[in-house]
Amino acid sequence: MSIARDIRPRQDDAAFLATSPSASFNSPSSHSSVLNRTIPINAKPLKPFATEDIKVLLLENVNQTGREILSQQGYQVEFLKSSLSEDQLIEKIRDVHVIGIRSKTKLTARVLKEAKNLIVIGCFCIGTNQVDLQYAADQGIAVFNSPFSNSRSVAELVIGEMVMLARQLGDRSNEMHAGTWNKVSNGCWEIRGKTIGIIGYGHIGAQLSVLAEAMGMSVIYYDVLNIMSLGTARQVKTLDDLLAEADFITCHVPEIPETKGMIGQKQFEKMKKGSYLINASRGTVVDIPALIDAMRSGKVAGAALDVYPNEPAGNGDYFNNDLNTFSADLRSLKNLIITPHIGGSTEEAQKAIGVEVAQALVRYANEGSTLGAVNLPEVVLRSLTMDEPDHARVIYIHKNIPGVLRKVNEIIGDHNVDKQMTDSRGDVAYLMADISNVDAATIKDLYTRLESLPSRIMTRVLY
Ligand SMILES: NC(=O)C1=CN([C@@H]2O[C@H](COP(=O)(O)OP(=O)(O)OC[C@H]3O[C@@H](n4cnc5c(N)ncnc54)[C@H](O)[C@@H]3O)[C@@H](O)[C@H]2O)C=CC1
Numbered sequence: 001m002s003i004a005r006d007i008r009p010r011q012d013d014a015a016f017l018a019t020s021p022s023a024s025f026n027s028p029s030s031h032s033s034v035l036n037r038t039i040p041i042n043a044k045p046l047k048p049f050a051t052e053d054i055k056v057l058l059l060e061n062v063n064q065t066g067r068e069i070l071s072q073q074g075y076q077v078e079f080l081k082s083s084l085s086e087d088q089l090i091e092k093i094r095d096v097h098v099i100g101i102r103s104k105t106k107l108t109a110r111v112l113k114e115a116k117n118l119i120v121i122g123c124f125c126i127g128t129n130q131v132d133l134q135y136a137a138d139q140g141i142a143v144f145n146s147p148f149s150n151s152r153s154v155a156e157l158v159i160g161e162m163v164m165l166a167r168q169l170g171d172r173s174n175e176m177h178a179g180t181w182n183k184v185s186n187g188c189w190e191i192r193g194k195t196i197g198i199i200g201y202g203h204i205g206a207q208l209s210v211l212a213e214a215m216g217m218s219v220i221y222y223d224v225l226n227i228m229s230l231g232t233a234r235q236v237k238t239l240d241d242l243l244a245e246a247d248f249i250t251c252h253v254p255e256i257p258e259t260k261g262m263i264g265q266k267q268f269e270k271m272k273k274g275s276y277l278i279n280a281s282r283g284t285v286v287d288i289p290a291l292i293d294a295m296r297s298g299k300v301a302g303a304a305l306d307v308y309p310n311e312p313a314g315n316g317d318y319f320n321n322d323l324n325t326f327s328a329d330l331r332s333l334k335n336l337i338i339t340p341h342i343g344g345s346t347e348e349a350q351k352a353i354g355v356e357v358a359q360a361l362v363r364y365a366n367e368g369s370t371l372g373a374v375n376l377p378e379v380v381l382r383s384l385t386m387d388e389p390d391h392a393r394v395i396y397i398h399k400n401i402p403g404v405l406r407k408v409n410e411i412i413g414d415h416n417v418d419k420q421m422t423d424s425r426g427d428v429a430y431l432m433a434d435i436s437n438v439d440a441a442t443i444k445d446l447y448t449r450l451e452s453l454p455s456r457i458m459t460r461v462l463y
């Protein structure tokens, strides 16, 4: 009844309680958030329907830690190693209540329109540019990500790449693999004493700043926000200032309209001759044909790319000109490191992300908490406990228009509302209320009346 339009509530409370809670939901793990640690031991697991009715689709080889947490809840979990094309997704997503993806799966408005049962999306990564966040919010679909569990992995990769580029290690290694001894010092440098220019001083940029300074580098950074410098790092006023001063330029901005092509021909012209470029953010941030020209002219002495405008769906797929017209030209360059979007691909990062995002999905599905959601207001209520057996939690996601709360309170106000919280984000508002002394008939009545309001986006009643 409550969570999605075609799911019936489970009537047998004893059986329902027997399927839950999982250890992961109530017990803190090494990666659990503050919120998890504050869930009381005797928290009552709220499940509106048989947990085995919840269908979860996990794409892109989501880590086993995440798969286990979702399976332990009793959900039906389907797991695929690669991403799916838009048409394949449309077919699959129709039945699904929860979907987990990484950076490749595009959850466009066209796909989400077909996702009639979907309540929540988990991005098992940092970036959320692959999801139409606004469209999802307008449908009442929450989106969660893992904001910093792979930041360190990316920062370490960049440190390694700077050394590799400065020493032309990729080329030397390729030559040795081909059987050629080529002992060179010309054009090879230490990174100590050089200047790193970090574009985007967020989680990754700041982490990188600390590591680079420890390697003896001077750190400058450019960010649209005024951010406190770590160590002796220095914020510069403009991107041009950074380009003119840095020996190593590295991009750590999100994919948004303002960052599309932010490093192009004009920016390469402003760089120092012999500088290096690294991009492990998103493939649209650097104009790759312009980079190819800058490397051929010798302006850029080396580059490392981890991300591309179009990336293959899965391992074993080709990275060729059918995907990106510049692929062959790119592959022919010297002192160029190209990696298959592995910035966050470490055991540590993937395990932590699996736990963090899966727990957020469970909290949302079972308790309605939007803490950490990237597209809905953050609303959380204290967990109901086993001492509150006849309580129900009403979640009403609605259009943020005047007069809604009055209408909702006319419906729930006849009951004893223990606690209630509401917040809005843009055009969408999220209301959560705990009501005591309710029976199955009351739950059905509440649900039906809330669903009939014109402001309704999605109603869920958890009990
Ligand atoms: N290669 C990989 O595997 C990975 C790639 N990423 C990418 O890295 C990006 C950055 O990650 P975080 O550091 O965690 O993000 P963050 O959100 O913590 O930091 C991004 C920073 O960029 C700044 N920024 C935004 N627009 C800007 C602009 N036009 N000019 C200058 N600065 C701007 C923001 O103010 C913020 O400080 C992610 O959005 C994701 O796309 C993240 C993880 C792994």
Ligand SMILES: O=C(O)CCC(=O)C(=O)O
Pocket (backbone or CB within 6 Å): 102, 103, 104, 124, 125, 126, 127, 128, 150, 344, 345
């Ligand atoms: O590991 C992945 O699939 C994506 C990593 C990434 O780009 C991110 O976290 O934003």
